[in-house]
Amino acid sequence: MVVDHLGTTFAALSDPTRRAMIERLSRGPASVHGLTEPFALSQQMISKHIAYLVRARIVIKTRRGRESVCTLRPEAIKTVSDWAISYRQFWEESFDKLDAVVNRMKSEVSNDKKHGQ
Amino acid sequence: MVVDHLGTTFAALSDPTRRAMIERLSRGPASVHGLTEPFALSQQMISKHIAYLVRARIVIKTRRGRESVCTLRPEAIKTVSDWAISYRQFWEESFDKLDAVVNRMKSEVSNDKKHGQ
DNA sequence: ATGATCCACAACCATATGGTAGTGGATTTT
DNA sequence: AAAATCCACTACCATATGGTTGTGGATCAT
Numbered sequence: 049m050v051v052d053h054l055g056t057t058f059a060a061l062s063d064p065t066r067r068a069m070i071e072r073l074s075r076g077p078a079s080v081h082g083l084t085e086p087f088a089l090s091q092q093m094i095s096k097h098i099a100y101l102v103r104a105r106i107v108i109k110t111r112r113g114r115e116s117v118c119t120l121r122p123e124a125i126k127t128v129s130d131w132a133i134s135y136r137q138f139w140e141e142s143f144d145k146l147d148a149v150v151n152r153m154k155s156e157v158s159n160d161k162k163h164g165q
Numbered sequence: 166m167v168v169d170h171l172g173t174t175f176a177a178l179s180d181p182t183r184r185a186m187i188e189r190l191s192r193g194p195a196s197v198h199g200l201t202e203p204f205a206l207s208q209q210m211i212s213k214h215i216a217y218l219v220r221a222r223i224v225i226k227t228r229r230g231r232e233s234v235c236t237l238r239p240e241a242i243k244t245v246s247d248w249a250i251s252y253r254q255f256w257e258e259s260f261d262k263l264d265a266v267v268n269r270m271k272s273e274v275s276n277d278k279k280h281g282q
Numbered sequence: 283a284t285g286a287t288c289c290a291c292a293a294c295c296a297t298a299t300g301g302t303a304g305t306g307g308a309t310t311t312t
Numbered sequence: 313a314a315a316a317t318c319c320a321c322t323a324c325c326a327t328a329t330g331g332t333t334g335t336g337g338a339t340c341a342t
Contacts, residue, residue: 055179062176063330064169074255081288093331095290100329114288114339122256129249132242138191139239180300198318210301212320217299231309231318 053105054131057124060104065089066097073107073120080116170222171248174241177221182206183214190224190237197233 060066069083084094098118101107106124110117177183186200201211215235218224223241227234 052181054184055181058175059179059329062172062179064172065330067171070252074252079288080290084288090332091289092291092333096330099290111289116289120255122252122259125249125252126256129246129253132246132249135187135191135239135242136246138237139243142239176299182300196318197320201318207302208319209303209321213300216320228319233319 054127056104057106057127060100060106061128063097063100066101069094069097069101070106070120070125073118077117077119080118083118171244173221174223174244177217177223178245180214180217183218186211186214186218187223187237187242190235194234194236197235200235 061070065087068087072078072083072086080091080095080098083098084091087094089097098107098109098116101118102109104124106121108119108121110119178187182204185204189195189200189203197208197212197215200215201208204211206214215224215226215233218235219226221241223238225236225238227236
């Protein structure tokens, strides 16, 4: 079976801890230890989350001495953006329709005012 | 605990069947039966997937006679887009840096050519 | 060399999810 | 009224995930 890259990406993003880690990494690479500190989670759990991000190709891990440095892959997040933007036309149309409805309601209201009830 | 809306949204998007259902619904509302046909999955399973999408507030279900009509909520997908776009600055900077590296490599290559090896 | 630090691996548990099969309730259709 | 259609509910199973504890291997500092 073909691997569902986008699927594993979304799955990786479904956890708030991992999204926070991404936010942290967007401000520069960090070691596993550096990622553990802010999160009140065990080091083992952080390693698991990182493994998940690595599997989803969102993060790259490189060994430097006794540290593992994690780096964010910008392409990964762009992939998500591209997916969502592919529906841009749909949601803009929907919002336009909503606008139209609102406007019609407004004019009906002013109509009511003119004609009384 | 506070509900992690974005998290359940991403989780809902992690399944290829559900993403295909979203693609289908972006072209207009459909009944459960209408959503079952293209997917070679049992009706029960499709109902489960729809329930997942409803829980993530991506889809709204309305009963009409014996049918349940599913409609896509455009705001839900816009949420995903907004999340990804919040990292736009990060990835554009990264791509710029990559460009810089590539350019430096190019100039080094032309340098090698000039000086021989 | 010894201890401390950073990290990975394994075993284990509870829960959620993807999937099946079976059933029964409404609503249309005939 | 009877049959067919559309859908939801339940029970059940295998697997993946979030989380824990325990441990051991490298690497750095003293």
